[in-house]
Amino acid sequence: MKIPREGAAKTRQSLLTTAEEIFAEKGFRNATIAEICERAGTNIAAVNYHFGSKQALYIEAWRHAFSESIKAHPPSGGVREDAPPEERLRGHITATLCRMADENNREFWFMQREMANPTGLLEEVLREEIRPLQMRTAGLVRELLGPLVSDREAKFCEISIMSQCMNPLVARWGRGKKNAEPDDPPKIDDIYAYADHVVRFSLAGMRALREAMEEEHMGLKGGKKSATLETGAGNS
Template sequence: MEDTRGRLLLAAGELFAERGFDRASARDICDRAGVNVAAINYYFGGKEALYVEAVKAAAPLFRPEAVFDRQKRDPDQCDPKQLLADYIRIMLEHMMGQDTPSWKIKLIMREMLDPTPACDAFFRQHVLNNFHALLGILERLVPEGVPEHRKYQIALSIVGQCTYYPAAGRLLEEIIPDSLRPQFTVEHIVRHITEFVFSALSLTSSFVDQWRTDDSDCGDRKKEPALGQNAKAD
């Protein structure tokens, strides 16, 4: 039973990511999963509910649970600079790692650009929780007197950088010469964004200073692939 449900969820996630909710038919989903067309109603109660489950399966890519849980559990003992660096790392590793199915990234990007009524409440709450947790980290980093709207702009800039690389993968493959690809592993991008944000906020940190003087081990971390080899096809 769980195997059938899992096959349906995988097939639906792939087709919803490729075609969107409206153009992915229940029959096509069941054909890809190799199950009877009635299985969607039996296991999920309908196509709309199946779509919600597919988005829920992909959504954890955009919530670095460990960082936020650590901050919530013991905020005074957490270095906010390290929390911010960890946030950037986890976001990118989840979205660009070798073990991340590409359909999850595509589906979340679709939902961000063109939200569906089916997932509106869940997705909005999910994104809001993520964003407010990031704001909580920034509250401890930005200088006193920074206007509230600037904090939001800084947070949006961080999220934008973290989501751009996985979203624009094919475009970046055209832009970046082959000779430079080894400098675009996940680790290189993590370090670049972290350094960029810290510089913008006039922050200093020993681990960032070390990165700036030696990035020779970037490509060795978990044997990470260069840009264009980041996510699994399914």
């Protein structure tokens, strides 16, 4: 008997949403298809029909969680693409931090589970989905640094910015214990204030690096000119 298209779509969506919750909570290995199906109100045959395997469901659940997260927090942060690079970086960083701190963002918890107990199942989909975000960060960094800063230094700046955004402390905003203990690590109470700090800190560092490279370049050019003049004077 053929399943009505509307009913099939609803079942698939229910499986994805439920799988997101359970995989984010327990990780791939500790989650079971039986538990997912029970909570979703369907049966194991539905998983096989829509996804083919637990592995495929895991991948699609992460992809769906990522997609929903990006919809909620677009990478531009609402900043126009023709805005100055400083403003575009601000929008990008703010959107990234809000995404990481969002209590509804299961994508983050998937990654936490993966780091603690890797499966290798998300490697390809991560390259596919995360790559555009990495390229966006890299492009903004290069635009702000200018052409004189080396690719190596530009990569270090990119890693520095994203490390500030991906710090586990960011995720504690809105997720941490209500009553913190004295020995608990610090908690970020205002994600927008922290975003502003990351932007100012990163821009200041890149500005200093750019200025240093420009001064070095001008010094080298000046040295070459002097050497040329001295050589010319000696031959006259």
